[in-house]
Amino acid sequence: MREDTLDPRDRRTARRIPFTIAVGGDxxxxxxxxxTADISLGGLYIRTSKLVAAPGAPIQITIRVPGMxxxxxxxxxVVRTDQGEDGGVAVxxxxxxxxxxxxxxxxxxEELLTDELVDxxxxxxxxxxxxVQ
Numbered sequence: 760m761r762e763d764t765l766d767p768r769d770r771r772t773a774r775r776i777p778f779t780i781a782v783g784g785d786x787x788x789x790x791x792x793x794x795t796a797d798i799s800l801g802g803l804y805i806r807t808s809k810l811v812a813a814p815g816a817p818i819q820i821t822i823r824v825p826g827m828x829x830x831x832x833x834x835x836x837v838v839r840t841d842q843g844e845d846g847g848v849a850v851x852x853x854x855x856x857x858x859x860x861x862x863x864x865x866x867x868x869e870e871l872l873t874d875e876l877v878d879x880x881x882x883x884x885x886x887x888x889x890x891v892q
Contacts, residue, residue: 773799785819786837802850814839826865
């Protein structure tokens with residue numbers, strides 16, 4: 760990962776890319792179905808006006824990662840919630856399975872040494888009904 764792509768005020772350690780895809784989240788008996796705004800190797804941001812859970816709460820994310828044959832269920836935890844019409848919830852992934860980590864690395868360009876091969880302004884919209892656990 761290139762350090763010059765990160766804002767020094769930002770605590771994230773992985774490159775985020777704009778990424779729009781349907782995502783499900785389950786935490787504490789609450790279920791959401793909304794869309795992501797961005798994604799990285801470390802986590803993602805879900806655009807939602809629903810109150811999901813307090814920071815630190817565990818959440819199970821169901822998402823279709825490009826490069827994976829089916830949707831995957833990932834354990835994560837809530838990092839931040841933003842209220843209001845433009846709000847959402849930031850989540851950090853727990854340990855990722857190797858194949859999901861590899862697919863996210865390819866998607867975000869983390870495995871590449873230069874930005875010349877990565878279009879970081881891309882927006883991806885993928886929907887799929889298959890779920891694997």
